[in-house]
Amino acid sequence: KNQVEQSPQSLIILEGKNCTLQCNYTVSPFSNLRWYKQDTGRGPVSLTIMTFSENTKSNGRYTATLDADTKQSSLHITASQLSDSASYICVTWGGGADGLTFGKGTHLIIQP
Amino acid sequence: DSGVTQTPKHLITATGQRVTLRCSPRSGDLSVYWYQQSLDQGLQFLIQYYNGEERAKGNILERFSAQQFPDLHSELNLSSLELGDSALYFCASSPRPMNTEAFFGQGTRLTVV
Numbered sequence: 001k002n003q004v005e006q007s008p009q010s011l012i013i014l015e016g017k018n019c020t021l022q023c024n025y026t027v028s029p030f031s032n033l034r035w036y037k038q039d040t041g042r043g044p045v046s047l048t049i050m051t052f053s054e055n056t057k058s059n060g061r062y063t064a065t066l067d068a069d070t071k072q073s074s075l076h077i078t079a080s081q082l083s084d085s086a087s088y089i090c091v092t093w094g095g096g097a098d099g100l101t102f103g104k105g106t107h108l109i110i111q112p
Numbered sequence: 113d114s115g116v117t118q119t120p121k122h123l124i125t126a127t128g129q130r131v132t133l134r135c136s137p138r139s140g141d142l143s144v145y146w147y148q149q150s151l152d153q154g155l156q157f158l159i160q161y162y163n164g165e166e167r168a169k170g171n172i173l174e175r176f177s178a179q180q181f182p183d184l185h186s187e188l189n190l191s192s193l194e195l196g197d198s199a200l201y202f203c204a205s206s207p208r209p210m211n212t213e214a215f216f217g218q219g220t221r222l223t224v225v
Binding site (some may be wrong): 045046104 | 114116155200
């Protein structure tokens with residue numbers, strides 16, 4: 001069964017600090033992996049999308065890495081801001097017609 | 113603003129009732145996806161339509177159904193509602209199925225009382 005596991009489940013850091021969120025997946029075959037940011041009660045917004053041949057991709061202060069061999073991805077946030085407080089969801093697509101597999105997300109809280 | 117419009121934003125209804133959620137995809141997007149997000153749960157894929165036809169089906173209950181119309185808007189019908197159906201229902205759209213970024217609407221919050 002395709003699964004996406006994220007850790008930690010929740011994280012609290014001080015404004016200005018860096019943090020790294022983890023994602024492990026068992027999806028096979030694997031086509032691409034996406035990180036979404038979801039503010040409370042709102043729809044997810046895409047941060048990055050990576051295919052199996054890409055190792056890293058950045059979007060401003062967000063940098064995602066992917067190791068297709070170990071089936072792990074991480075999302076690194078630098079110089080955190082209060083607006084980074086949200087859930088960060090790791091999503092994989094196996095290339096088939098059976099939809100995306102979503103992790104449960106990491107709930108990140110940035111404290112002033 | 114993702115360009116995906118969902119109505120209504122909030123819906124409160126009683127058990128046993130039927131409701132219809134509506135989604136207008138981004139201009140030019142042919143794929144529409146429906147997701148359910150229960151409290152403290154991850155997004156669960158329900159169903160996908162591509163250019164009017166059902167393309168993929170996920171964990172959608174038999175009490176739920178959907179369709180995509182010729183103008184590409186989609187409706188999700190939920191019937192015989194139960195308390196456990198209370199959730200956020202998201203619609204997403206993309207130009208092509210799956211291999212491109214999906215853009216999410218703001219969701220419809222359904223509360224069944």
